[in-house]
Amino acid sequence: MPLTRSFRETVQMRAQKDAAFRAALLTEAVEALLEGDVESGKAVLRDYINATIGFEALADDLGKQSKNLMRMFGPKGNPTAANLFSVISHLQKQTGVHLAVQAAAE
Numbered sequence: 001m002p003l004t005r006s007f008r009e010t011v012q013m014r015a016q017k018d019a020a021f022r023a024a025l026l027t028e029a030v031e032a033l034l035e036g037d038v039e040s041g042k043a044v045l046r047d048y049i050n051a052t053i054g055f056e057a058l059a060d061d062l063g064k065q066s067k068n069l070m071r072m073f074g075p076k077g078n079p080t081a082a083n084l085f086s087v088i089s090h091l092q093k094q095t096g097v098h099l100a101v102q103a104a105a106e
Contacts, residue, residue: 008050015051022052023097030088030099039075045087046073052095061090 015022025048033041049055049069059066069087072079079087092098 008047011047012051015048019096022048022095025051026088026091026095026097027099033084034101042073042077042079043075046070048091049073049087052091058087058090061094062086 011025015025025044029041029044029048031041032038032044049058053061055066055069058064059069062069071077072083088099
């Protein structure tokens with residue numbers, strides 16, 4: 001039986017309605033990046049961008065081309081640290097989700 005909605009649409013709808021879900025998505029993306037799982041981190045960050053402000057608005061706000069940002073967070077993309085952190089910083093400001101890093105004992 002086919003799904004009535006795509007996964008992407010479901011994530012977008014939930015993120016628009018649920019601030020805790022938005023926070024969890026951004027947290028998951030950044031945690032994956034910090035753990036060295038760049039591919040997963042980029043994928044979740046891409047979903048977060050699509051579910052919140054979108055690539056067009058993000059590109060306008062950052063003075064970049066949306067296609068370049070989409071490529072950067074695509075499977076073969078390789079964002080620089082400066083680009084990655086500027087995007088994360090901007091997303092925190094625009095979506096009201098603010099992350100803090102805390103050292104944890106292993």
